[in-house]
Amino acid sequence: MHGFMTPVSLALVALCSALLASAKTMTIVVGGNGTNKDASLIFQPQEVKAAVGDFVVFNFTNGTHSAIESTFAEPCIPAHDSNTTLNGFYSGLRDTVNGSAQTTLVVEIKEEDQNKTFWFYDIWGCGKGGVGAINANDSDWENFDAFVRNAKRLNGSSGGTSSSRTSTGRPTNSQPVPTSTGTGNSAERVGANTVKAISIFTPFLLAMFVA
Ligand SMILES: *[C@@H]1O[C@H](CO)[C@@H](O)[C@H](O)[C@H]1NC(C)=O
Ligand SMILES: *[C@@H]1O[C@H](CO)[C@@H](O)[C@H](O)[C@H]1NC(C)=O
Ligand SMILES: *[C@@H]1O[C@H](CO)[C@@H](O)[C@H](O)[C@H]1NC(C)=O
Ligand SMILES: *[C@@H]1O[C@H](CO)[C@@H](O)[C@H](O)[C@H]1NC(C)=O
Numbered sequence: 344m345h346g347f348m349t350p351v352s353l354a355l356v357a358l359c360s361a362l363l364a365s366a367k368t369m370t371i372v373v374g375g376n377g378t379n380k381d382a383s384l385i386f387q388p389q390e391v392k393a394a395v396g397d398f399v400v401f402n403f404t405n406g407t408h409s410a411i412e413s414t415f416a417e418p419c420i421p422a423h424d425s426n427t428t429l430n431g432f433y434s435g436l437r438d439t440v441n442g443s444a445q446t447t448l449v450v451e452i453k454e455e456d457q458n459k460t461f462w463f464y465d466i467w468g469c470g471k472g473g474v475g476a477i478n479a480n481d482s483d484w485e486n487f488d489a490f491v492r493n494a495k496r497l498n499g500s501s502g503g504t505s506s507s508r509t510s511t512g513r514p515t516n517s518q519p520v521p522t523s524t525g526t527g528n529s530a531e532r533v534g535a536n537t538v539k540a541i542s543i544f545t546p547f548l549l550a551m552f553v554a
């Protein structure tokens with residue numbers, strides 16, 4: 344083993360660092376601000392923009408809340424229940440035990456998510472606007488404000504009228520949020536992605552030692 348690095352290995356180190364440095368982590372605080380009064384504060388911020396490779400961290404800091412991926416048309420229903428081909432992130436209900444048991448849920452923006460908007464909601468706050476979005480397109484008619492309106496209209500106090508509901512072929516008397524729908528545990532998802540990321544870098548790391 345050489346005691347110094349060749350120019351090639353130095354270049355690889357620089358490349359690795361650049362790739363690692365370009366991935367950002369952004370945090371959405373869940374329940375941080377006394378959210379019983381104003382559901383729009385459950386997720387702070389409610390909207391983030393994230394690039395491929397970035398990580399969005401839901402930080403459950405207070406109260407009992409959830410971060411569940413849904414769809415634009417059905418803001419307060421798990422994505423998988425609206426459309427079985429979708430496997431959205433699903434935190435389940437997280438009780439922070441008054442702030443003493445804080446947890447996180449990490450969502451990685453993957454290559455195939457490049458043009459995707461992630462819509463999500465909190466079980467208790469959804470109908471009052473306790474929803475959020477990753478990479479909503481403000482110019483599209485499916486924008487964040489419209490999503491909030493959908494949530495309030497379909498699950499708020501005035502919700503439940505069949506005339507205002509989009510037709511999806513779902514029974515209107517469907518069960519409440521299920522505990523398990525095969526939506527996938529995001530912790531596992533991230534674990535798998537991390538392993539993938541390490542394996543992608545392994546050739547670079549090996550090349551450094553060989554060089
Ligand atoms: C809570 O509210 C305060 C005051 O409005 C604000 O400065 C702070 O950023 C908020 N924190 C979170 C986590 O939303
Ligand atoms: C959690 O929020 C409640 C209000 O909903 C507030 O009274 C309490 O102080 C907060 N606890 C922490 C640890 O932030
Ligand atoms: C989550 O929020 C808590 C309380 O503000 C903070 O101590 C902790 O570092 C945060 N965790 C992450 C991963 O942002
Ligand atoms: C379900 O999701 C798939 C994949 O995003 C999409 O192609 C399909 O159109 C969706 N079906 C409905 C009924 O929305």
Ligand SMILES: *[C@@H]1O[C@H](CO)[C@@H](O)[C@H](O)[C@H]1NC(C)=O
Nearest residue numbers: 406438439440441442443444
């Ligand atoms: C959390 O706070 C609520 C009221 O703020 C209280 O009723 C409850 O007993 C507390 N729970 C714990 C585990 O301290």
Ligand SMILES: *[C@@H]1O[C@H](CO)[C@@H](O)[C@H](O)[C@H]1NC(C)=O
Nearest residue numbers: 395453454455456457458459
């Ligand atoms: C995203 O959209 C761009 C521009 O239309 C397209 O070139 C690209 O293939 C799309 N990416 C995915 C993952 O669909």
Ligand SMILES: *[C@@H]1O[C@H](CO)[C@@H](O)[C@H](O)[C@H]1NC(C)=O
Nearest residue numbers: 458479480481482483484485
């Ligand atoms: C945002 O939506 C507008 C209107 O539908 C569309 O023209 C534009 O391409 C979208 N932008 C992105 C980045 O998808």
Ligand SMILES: *[C@@H]1O[C@H](CO)[C@@H](O)[C@H](O)[C@H]1NC(C)=O
Nearest residue numbers: 419466469498517518519520
């Ligand atoms: C929202 O409304 C739908 C349809 O009535 C219902 O199935 C779902 O359980 C509701 N979700 C919440 C979080 O209230």
